[in-house]
Amino acid sequence: MAVWSELPNDICSFIGKKLDVEADRCGFRSVCRSWRCCIPPFPRPPWLVLSESQLEQQSSEKNDRIEGEEEEKMKVNTPPPPRGFVGIGDNGEKQVVYEINLPEAHQTRLVGSTGIWLITVDKSSMIRLLNPFSRVQIDLPQQSTFEFQIPQIVVSSTPSFINCVSKDYVVMAIHYYKRLLAIARPGDKSWITVKTPCHFFEDIIFYKEQFYAVNVHGAVVVCDIDQSDLHSPTASVCSETWKSTYHYRQKKYLVEWLAELLLVIKYVIDLDEDEEKEKRKELPLYGTEKFKVYKLDFINREWEEVTSLGEYCLFLGFNTSVSIFAPDYSKYLKKNCIYFTDDYTHGYLGTQTPGGLDMGVFDMEDKSIQPHYNGVSTCYYSPPLWIIPNPR
Numbered sequence: 001m002a003v004w005s006e007l008p009n010d011i012c013s014f015i016g017k018k019l020d021v022e023a024d025r026c027g028f029r030s031v032c033r034s035w036r037c038c039i040p041p042f043p044r045p046p047w048l049v050l051s052e053s054q055l056e057q058q059s060s061e062k063n064d065r066i067e068g069e070e071e072e073k074m075k076v077n078t079p080p081p082p083r084g085f086v087g088i089g090d091n092g093e094k095q096v097v098y099e100i101n102l103p104e105a106h107q108t109r110l111v112g113s114t115g116i117w118l119i120t121v122d123k124s125s126m127i128r129l130l131n132p133f134s135r136v137q138i139d140l141p142q143q144s145t146f147e148f149q150i151p152q153i154v155v156s157s158t159p160s161f162i163n164c165v166s167k168d169y170v171v172m173a174i175h176y177y178k179r180l181l182a183i184a185r186p187g188d189k190s191w192i193t194v195k196t197p198c199h200f201f202e203d204i205i206f207y208k209e210q211f212y213a214v215n216v217h218g219a220v221v222v223c224d225i226d227q228s229d230l231h232s233p234t235a236s237v238c239s240e241t242w243k244s245t246y247h248y249r250q251k252k253y254l255v256e257w258l259a260e261l262l263l264v265i266k267y268v269i270d271l272d273e274d275e276e277k278e279k280r281k282e283l284p285l286y287g288t289e290k291f292k293v294y295k296l297d298f299i300n301r302e303w304e305e306v307t308s309l310g311e312y313c314l315f316l317g318f319n320t321s322v323s324i325f326a327p328d329y330s331k332y333l334k335k336n337c338i339y340f341t342d343d344y345t346h347g348y349l350g351t352q353t354p355g356g357l358d359m360g361v362f363d364m365e366d367k368s369i370q371p372h373y374n375g376v377s378t379c380y381y382s383p384p385l386w387i388i389p390n391p392r
Contacts, residue, residue: 012038046388050084051379080106109382113319115158141184146175154204196235205254214252257323260295284357286347309336317341319386338362342383354378
């Protein structure tokens with residue numbers, strides 16, 4: 001009878017590296033101590049999903065060493081590169097990139113995440129929910145419903161059943177050119193535009209069983225949606241326009257924090273104003289300078305400034321913006337801070353520079369910004385984003 005605990009470490013390690021699903025890795029590590037030592041545990045959430053451009057570049061460098069017909073065969077037969085996941089809750093000094101084979105996300109734009117589900121848009125304009133751990137996909141109406149691209153999609157709640165499609169949730173999207181709102185359910189053939197009193201929306205949140213959205217001027221609307229009938233969705237204003245004038249170097253987010261609705265404003269500055277134009281692509285064109293946080297007084301329809309998040313921290317980007325209680329996740333997460341990724345599309349789209357250079361942690365107390373990822377991960381069309389299991 002075979003004694004599995006005596007399996008050579010190199011064979012255990014080889015087998016363990018083939019396991020892409022987190023549940024399989026946990027099962028493998030639970031067999032015995034020797035097996036547990038062969039592969040590291042999956043990093044703790046929150047997770048930063050890296051762009052795949054870096055990995056593709058490494059693959060292409062290997063291909064450059066092969067010439068002629070062998071090179072072409074290599075390119076055809078080379079599988080999509082794995083996608084890197086980084087556990088931001090791990091010790092920063094021991095930060096490890098864990099690679100998952102995720103061909104379903106290859107050459108797609110990641111336009112959002114809710115819970116552990118990614119939202120992808122592929123080259124044929126197909127939009128899907130993707131669970132990166134089980135690799136289950138759920139189809140949504142195509143992007144071709146719209147005249148322009150979709151910059152963001154938010155799900156009301158994560159699917160109830162991991163291996164089947166249910167209609168117990170609604171998906172809301174922002175779509176260009178005027179950045180209108182649209183809704184749909186899995187299985188629908190098309191998106192339905194929401195009738196709103198304003199447009200040019202920047203962020204969406206599902207808060208207290210309703211969708212809220214904020215536009216570039218800081219006006220917040222609440223969407224009146226009958227989830228049993230999505231044919232006539234409307235929205236009404238629940239806050240006045242923001243007191244300051246609009247500037248394209250500001251990005252606004254809506255976040256739920258301690259049952260309050262927060263408005264978070266990111267201020268971005270140019271970093272290359274004095275540089276020669278031909279050198280711009282070698283430099284970060286922009287950088288986050290600071291954040292301001294406000295909570296909505298629903299009765300008076302006014303915003304009150306928030307100077308401290310207490311034990312909480314915020315995660316902002318293309319993901320559904322969330323606040324989490326830092327001690328629940330990891331001792332290495334910094335409380336009273338804002339973790340952000342590079343979602344400033346004005347800065348990298350059409351500028352011949354990749355997005356992903358402007359990421360960090362903003363400290364609400366001393367106003368400093370420090371990196372949260374030790375490496376570099378950039379992409380011209382889909383920079384890194386957060387994936388965070390639903391906060392407890």
